[in-house]
Amino acid sequence: MAIKLFDSLTREIRELQPSHPDGVLRFYNCGPTVYAPAHIGNFRAFVINDVLRRLLDLEFGPGRVKHVRNLTDVDDKTIRRAREEGRPLAAVTQQWTEKFHADCAALNCLSPHVEPTATGHIREQVDMIDVLMQKGNAYRAADGSVYFKVSSFDHYGELSRVKERELKLGSALKAAAADADEKEDVSDFALWKAHKDEDGANSWESPWGRGRPGWHIECSAMSKKHLGETIDLHTGGVDLLFPHHENEIAQSQCCNGVTFSRHWFHNEHxxxxxxxxxxxxxxxxxxxxxxxxxxxxxxxxxxxxxxxxxxxxxxxxxxxxxxxxxxxxxxxxxxxxxxxxxxxxxxxxxxxxxxxxxxxxxxxxxxxxxxxxxxxxxxxxxxxxxxxxxGLDLQAVARKAAAPAAITALADKRWAVKQAKDFAAADALRKELAAAGWSMLDRKDGYSLEPLKK
RNA sequence: GGCGCGGUAGCCAAGUGGUAAGGCCGAGGUCUGCAAAACCUCUAUGCGCCGGUUCAAUUCCGGCCCGCGCCUCCA
Structure with missing residues (x-):
């Protein structure tokens, strides 16, 4: 029986099937920005994608699924964090990448087969932007930034059902974007951001001058490199529907001339x-x-x-x-x-x-x-x-908070008096423990301590 | 203003044109010095409100009320 999944683009529940002759299902899941610990909302997406991954492994066989999940390690937030802490960008992103991995492991999420980083794929991103420039889908603004020309892509807005006109209206109600002056149209989005002072050392050479990639292009470039021009499944949270995934489609399809992803899946918040x-x-x-x-x-x-x-x-x-x-x-x-x-x-x-x-x-x-x-x-x-x-590991030892020494001492004392059948003293000590916020669970051969709940 | 999602028992949450899954909490019981754990039993005449279609609607249609999300870098 095939796996059926809602497709955000067609708005239908459709079967998932690999499209390449090798029979490998190509699966790209938008990963985290590594500048702080991920919150449980982020993990809802990753846990759901993990179940999906496990289901795909079961359906097609472990060797027939290629799962890619990126790490966004250069953007406004990571750079700001590095600046605030006076540390190199790489130090910040490495710290939070490690934390992300530890949390994923604790939540029993399988590792993706490839976990590419934006900074590790500058060349690939520049190459894609170059093609978009040559094809007339992008333009260089006065400050050296490169923008994608939304009006050059007829299918723009099909994923999020946001028409360009309405888009303008919506954004007009908000404060104008900081880079509005540089863009030909407010809907256009950055492919390459010219270096600014606050970016510090975080810039790379490009045919358009020093700068750094825009956010959206990394997924297009990394997806292409690791999975090919057409992938079978692309997933993420609903917030990514627009503009992130809409922009990815525009970039990738204008660059490659073929369908970017055959299936889109978005989890709710x-x-x-x-x-x-x-x-x-x-x-x-x-x-x-x-x-x-x-x-x-x-x-x-x-x-x-x-x-x-x-x-x-x-x-x-x-x-x-x-x-x-x-x-x-x-x-x-x-x-x-x-x-x-x-x-x-x-x-x-x-x-x-x-x-x-x-x-x-x-x-x-x-x-x-x-x-x-x-x-x-x-x-x-x-x-x-x-x-x-x-992905429920029932053997996993519950990662409970360890009891402080004072609590352990009380518990030992209670266990001793209980063995001596001095139940009055044992009860008194149980109350003391409870007052300190701990519950003592007796067994025949010993006891365990748990934080009192509620 | 545009796009989208939802309102089901105290809480969380599935589902179906034919009379309400499941988890938690709660109640009772077995067991046990106590507490907990474990196990057993029970717990929505009701699915936001008002109409309509139908033999039959929580489930389809229309209207209304309420909540939530996205709309340029948030999973």
Whole structure:
């Protein structure tokens, strides 16, 4: 059964198929800008894309999927950050690239096959801009910047359904862009940005003078280099629909003369407490923020899977509690399963709904139907396949905050008096621990400590 | 102003022209010094509001109300 996925361009649910004769599905996922820790909204996109990747591996075979995800390591934000911290750009982007990788690993996301950087592909970007200049799709402004001429591409706006006219009207309502004076038309966008003082050492030579690439061109260039002129699937968050992906299509198709991507998929955003994440309201969580509250990264991953990828998902701390409990149930269920025997097809519905436009909530619902149905015979291998495609690692040790020494000392003391059957003293110590925000979980052979929740 | 998404139980969230998946919370129970864990049972006559189509609508159509997102560098 083929994988069907909504295509943002045709607005239909369509089958995903490799178009190249080698049978390799070419998959490009827009990656992060590495100037700060990614927040959970970013990770919703990466986790959803990770499930998609796992599903594609399953469908076509691991060697038949080529997954590319870029790192944006030169842009306004990264340069500003480097300037503010008085560090070289590379130091800043390396730090946050490493953090991004660590977070992805904690969330059990597979690594893409290629993870190209913008600064590593200056040559390729310049080459593309050069072709666009020669073909008359781009022009050099007085300050040395190069812009893409939107009016030169008839299909501009087809992805986001934003007509050029309306675009102008919309942007006219806003403050004019800083570079408005340099552009022939407000809709035009930068391919190459002439060097400015605040860019510091971060510029490269080009036929148009020193400068740096515009944002959009990097994806066009890296996609072309690593996947070819026509790719099978291009994904990202809905915010990238316009202008980023619209501009990528314009650049790539004008440059290469062929279809850029055969399929587009965009995940909706994550909301926190029903609203857009906001730094000032303290709702812009990073993975570290949540693990500091005692939640495991796997619970964060599970929470990000609770909603349909194409619908906004309301993230709350309660959802995280729910996820933690759901994972505990799955863990306990897994422990009861025999290695073999049982019905190998009990999870057929899970895979079917995942293949049908990545219906994650329904897949999770179907999963628990199986877990709760005592009449079904399930073996561990079949169950593990489901966990694997969802990327839920039940063995992962919960990354809980370590208890401070004072708390451990109290807990040891309580364990001792409990062994001596001085229950009154044990209860008193339990209260002390609770007052300090810790819960002591007794087992026959010892105890564990967890931060008190709620 | 343009483009788009959504309103389903206390919370999160699927779904269908034929009478509401699932998770959490909550309640009861088994077990257990206590607490927790685990396991069992229960928990929406209802799917924003008003009309229409239909034998039948939460599901289709129209209107309205409310919420959210994007509109030049934010996944």
């Amino acid at each position: 994550l909301l926190v407490d029903g609203k857009k994440m906001s730094k000032s309201e303290g709702t812009l969580y990073t993975l570290d923020d949540l693990t500091a509250k005692g939640f495991s990264p796997m619970a964060v991953r599970y929470t990000l899977l609770m909603g349909h990828p194409r619908k906004q998902l309301n993230f709350t701390l309660d959802s995280l509690h729910a996820a933690e409990k759901a994972l505990a149930t799955l863990r306990a269920f897994r422990a009861t399963l025999p290695a073999t025997g049982g019905d190998p097809d009990v999870f057929a519905h899970e895979f079917a709904v995942l293949r049908d436009d990545l219906n994650l909530p329904e897949a999770l619902g179907a999963l628990f139907k199986v877990v709760n149905d005592k009449g079904l015979k399930v073996n561990a291998t079949a169950f593990d396949r489901v966990m694997s495609v969802l």
